[in-house]
Amino acid sequence: MRIWSLHPKYLDAKGLVALWRETLLARNVLENKTKGYRYHPQLKRFKESDYPLDAINYYLTVIYDEAVSRNYNFNQNKIGRSITNSKIPVTKGQVQYEFDHLLGKLKTRDHERYSLFSKIEEPDLHSLFFKVEGTPESWERIIENKD
Numbered sequence: 001m002r003i004w005s006l007h008p009k010y011l012d013a014k015g016l017v018a019l020w021r022e023t024l025l026a027r028n029v030l031e032n033k034t035k036g037y038r039y040h041p042q043l044k045r046f047k048e049s050d051y052p053l054d055a056i057n058y059y060l061t062v063i064y065d066e067a068v069s070r071n072y073n074f075n076q077n078k079i080g081r082s083i084t085n086s087k088i089p090v091t092k093g094q095v096q097y098e099f100d101h102l103l104g105k106l107k108t109r110d111h112e113r114y115s116l117f118s119k120i121e122e123p124d125l126h127s128l129f130f131k132v133e134g135t136p137e138s139w140e141r142i143i144e145n146k147d
Contacts, residue, residue, distance in 0.1 A: 001026065003042045003059070005090040006098055007124040008066040010117055012110035015102070020063050020074055027056045027080070041139035050086050057082035059128050090125065091134030099123045101143065 001022045008016055026043055028034045030052050037043070049055045057080040067074040099120075106114035117123075125131060136142060 001037060001040055001042050003046075004098055004102070005095055005125055005129050006102060007126050008063050010099075010102060010106075010113075010123060011066075012106060012113050013070075013072075014109060015105065016063070016067060016070070016072070020060075020067065023056065023060050023063060024078060027053070027060070030056055041141065044139045045088050045090070045137070049088050051084040053080060054082040054084040055086065055088060055128060058084070059126065062126055062128070087130045088128055089132045090129040091137055092131055093135035094137045094140060095123065095125065095131060097136045097140060097142065 002019070003023055003026060004011070004019060008019060011019060025034070025037065026040075026046065029037045029040070029043060030046060046052045046055050046059075060079045061082060064074050064076055064079055103114060103118055106117065
């Protein structure tokens with residue numbers, strides 16, 4: 001499971017669909033509707049937010065908006081209500097790690113997208129997050145790119 005801090009506009013089709021499905025699963029975890037993934041490290045920041053379900057529903061809304069902009073057919077009815085405007089901090093190191101990780105995926109799956117985004121120095125974040133100083137988050141499982 002990967003719930004990106006990056007704006008979903010950077011994801012290829014496969015990545016965007018996976019993010020939608022994984023975030024729906026994450027919401028089920030937060031709602032105690034599933035036994036799996038309860039301790040998944042990617043959920044820590046949502047669990048620690050003031051309103052975890054509102055946060056994940058807002059996160060889904062941004063994914064849905066990106067899908068609509070690409071003429072994908074995601075089901076808006078799967079998004080719950082979000083009434084908070086709380087933001088979640090994410091470290092600069094985490095953002096850089098995620099962007100490098102995504103570029104590695106795009107390099108093999110979608111070279112056109114890779115070429116388009118590989119020159120970006122500061123990627124946009126999903127609007128749920130705001131950047132703070134720091135190294136990759138303690139919950140991140142670092143995977144070395146094999147370039």
